[in-house]
Amino acid sequence: MSNVEKEIQKRLFQLQDTEYKVFSSKLMPTVDPETVIGVRTPALRKLAKELSKHPEIKDFLNILPHKYYEENNLHGFIIETIKDYDTVITELDKFLPYVDNWATCDLMSPKVFKKHTEELLEKIKIWIASEDTYTIRFGIGMLMSFYLDENFKKEYLTLVSKVKSEEYYVNMMIAWYFATALAKQYDTTLPFIEKQKLSKWTHNKAIQKAIESNRIPKDIKEYLKTLKI
Numbered sequence: 001m002s003n004v005e006k007e008i009q010k011r012l013f014q015l016q017d018t019e020y021k022v023f024s025s026k027l028m029p030t031v032d033p034e035t036v037i038g039v040r041t042p043a044l045r046k047l048a049k050e051l052s053k054h055p056e057i058k059d060f061l062n063i064l065p066h067k068y069y070e071e072n073n074l075h076g077f078i079i080e081t082i083k084d085y086d087t088v089i090t091e092l093d094k095f096l097p098y099v100d101n102w103a104t105c106d107l108m109s110p111k112v113f114k115k116h117t118e119e120l121l122e123k124i125k126i127w128i129a130s131e132d133t134y135t136i137r138f139g140i141g142m143l144m145s146f147y148l149d150e151n152f153k154k155e156y157l158t159l160v161s162k163v164k165s166e167e168y169y170v171n172m173m174i175a176w177y178f179a180t181a182l183a184k185q186y187d188t189t190l191p192f193i194e195k196q197k198l199s200k201w202t203h204n205k206a207i208q209k210a211i212e213s214n215r216i217p218k219d220i221k222e223y224l225k226t227l228k229i
């Protein structure tokens with residue numbers, strides 16, 4: 001074990017909250033509870049900001065796979081602090097194959113992406129075409145975060161609708177994407193639901209999540225209910 005890895009694990013255990021460990025473990029069925037330390041996200045983000053200036057932090061980013069769940073989250077948060085777009089992509093491509101749960105996947109959203117939406121789109125297409133559950137999920141998540149407002153195009157809905165997977169965590173992200181799209185780009189998104197472009201489970205889950213959303217008017221929710229398969 002490297003010095004930087006020892007130092008980081010020591011710091012994580014100093015931030016341990018055992019009640020939170022029990023709580024968060026229950027939310028992540030794909031993660032071995034023995035690998036969960038129990039560190040709250042704000043504390044992890046604060047630590048990542050500090051460690052991003054550590055002289056040996058690159059060594060930590062090269063240590064994969066990590067032993068603890070929080071090391072993975074910390075890894076993602078450190079990537080977020082990188083200001084160079086190409087470096088972020090390089091680090092993500094190294095890290096994503098080792099992501100083994102929805103929480104680590106969904107927590108990452110590098111700020112530098114906002115300034116590079118054109119290049120990022122091509123990368124998202126590659127991630128979505130991956131065979132790895134959480135790489136696909138991350139790609140769809142980035143499409144949801146950065147391309148449902150001023151950068152929106154109908155073709156992105158088509159891109160996501162064509163993702164076919166047996167993986168629960170991929171289909172849940174597709175449903176979440178379409179529910180968010182219904183809230184932000186209703187007129188363009190609705191035909192995808194009316195024409196049943198998604199698998200039955202994902203279709204119904206997208207409608208359920210849209211109905212649960214505070215951003216969608218009551219009359220639209222009533223209509224969406226009629227579209228369930």
